[in-house]
Amino acid sequence: MEDPENEPEVRCVAAPVFDHTDTVTGALSVSGLTSRITAARVRVLGPAVAAGALRVSRALGSGR
Structure with missing residues (x-):
């Protein structure tokens, strides 16, 4: 997660x-x-984004 360090309010x-x-x-x-x-939304989005990335990784042949 990146908090608004580089882009304010993003x-x-x-x-x-x-x-x-x-x-x-x-x-x-x-x-x-x-x-x-929000912080609450990050707690939901974090695992969802990680699961999506894992699915793509496995489709590319990753063993992770």
Whole structure:
């Protein structure tokens, strides 16, 4: 998760995507205004983004 450090009032939740060699090849992320992505929403989005990234990673052949 990135709090509004680089972009004021914008928060990002992200997770890495791994390829068949288990090398990071990309990322899956959700960004939005801090007024919409509250701490409570991050607790929901974090696991959802991580699960999505894991699904993509496995589709790419990752063993993670």
